[in-house]
Every structure is written in structure tokens, then in C-alpha cells.
Amino acid sequence: MPPIIEGRRTVESDRETVTVFLIGMRINNPVAIRSWLPVAGAMPKMLRHLERDPKSGLLSYHSWFGRTTVLVSYWRSAEDLTRFASDPDAPHAPAWRSFNRAVAATRHVGVWHETYTASATNSESIYVNMPSFGLAAALGGTEVGPGSQTWKQRMTRGH
Incomplete structure (x- = not known):
């Protein structure tokens, strides 16, 4: 388990933008293990590949597994994400081909994703007694201090 960082922390970054990529799957038929298990197993392989390549553009990610899975990832740019995909x-590429060829028509499993390019300087984040997480894990966290005490200060500091 990552260590808890005590106190209030926020993110202050010189980066103008960050790309946030949300992806997941939904198990529509839990007993159809042959349909959803290969889909569930594809993401860890992709993440290992990206972690081994610091030039990939992946900054950080967090995932949750359940009937509907969610992976939140932070990228240097949308171009980096597109280049990988x-x-x-x-x-x-092989995971997507396999999904389209063998799984998509069964309706036993669904996949989804959303991509956002967001202003990193016009964003707000707060972490209290948390391990390195979210945007702070991607861009670096810092103690809340003068000029970042309130939501309004954090949200408008890039102006």
C-alpha cells in the first residue's frame, strides 16, 4: 500500500494541459466468463507495457474492479494516448481486434471510454490524508499554502 501523506495537499503545475482518459468495461453476463475474462485481462498487459516506457506519455493511473470497471489515467497529451492506441x-491493437472479432457481438461484456484534455493550470484538487493519488500522482502534489487555501484560490491561480 502506498504511504499516506498527512495534511492538506493540492496540485500546482506549470503544465498547461493534461489529458484525462477514462476507460472501463461492464460485465453484462457474469456467468459468461469466457467473454469477459479476456477483456479484463487485456488492460494489465497494456499498463505494464506503458509503465516500462516512460516516453509513452502515461503520467499516472488508478483503477477499480467490479461489475463495471473504471480506469482513470492521466497523459501528457491526447497525441500520446492516440499514438499508443x-x-x-x-x-x-491485438486486444481491440480480439474484442471486435470474438466478443463485441455477444453482448456479454461492454466497453467504454471517454477522453478529456483539460487545463492543468485552471483546475482544483485537494487531498487530505491520502496517498499520492489522481492529478497529484500525475503532476506532483504540494502542501496547501498561501494562495491555495480555498477552492477559489486553487481554481483561479492560473489566471
Whole structure:
């Protein structure tokens, strides 16, 4: 388990933008293990591949597993994310082909994703007694101090 960082922390970054990528799957038929298990197993392979390559653009991620899974990831840019997704030598391409060929028509499992490019300087985050998490894990956390005590201060500090 990552250590808890005591106190109030926020994110202050010189980065103008960050790309936030949300992806997940939903198990529509829990007994159809042959349909959803390969989909569930594809993401850890992709994450290991990305972690081994610091140039990939992946900054940080967190995931939750249940009937509907969620993975929140932070990227340097949308271009980095697109480059990974379209790289024929990366693990995404074969997983996507396999899903489309064998799984998509069964309706036993669904997949979803959303991509946002957000202003990193015009954002607000607060972490109290948390391990390194979210945007702070991606861009670095810092103690709340003068100029970042309130939501309004944190939200408008990039102006």
C-alpha cells in the first residue's frame, strides 16, 4: 500500500494541459466468463507495457474492479494516448481486434471510454490524508499554502 501523506495537499503545475482518459468495461453476463475474462485481462498487459516506457506519455493511473470497471489515467497529451492506441506493436491493437472479432457481438461484456484534455493550470484538487493519488500522482502534489487555501484560490491561480 502506498504511504499516506498527512495534511492538506493540492496540485500546482506549470503544465498547461493534461489529458484525462477514462476507460472501463461492464460485465453484462457474469456467468459468461469466457467473454469477459479476456477483456479484463487485456488492460494489465497494456499498463505494464506503458509503465516500462516512460516516453509513452502515461503520467499516472488508478483503477477499480467490479461489475463495471473504471480506469482513470492521466497523459501528457491526447497525441500520446492516440499514438499508443494506434501502435500496431503495442498490446492495444491485438486486444481491440480480439474484442471486435470474438466478443463485441455477444453482448456479454461492454466497453467504454471517454477522453478529456483539460487545463492543468485552471483546475482544483485537494487531498487530505491520502496517498499520492489522481492529478497529484500525475503532476506532483504540494502542501496547501498561501494562495491555495480555498477552492477559489486553487481554481483561479492560473489566471
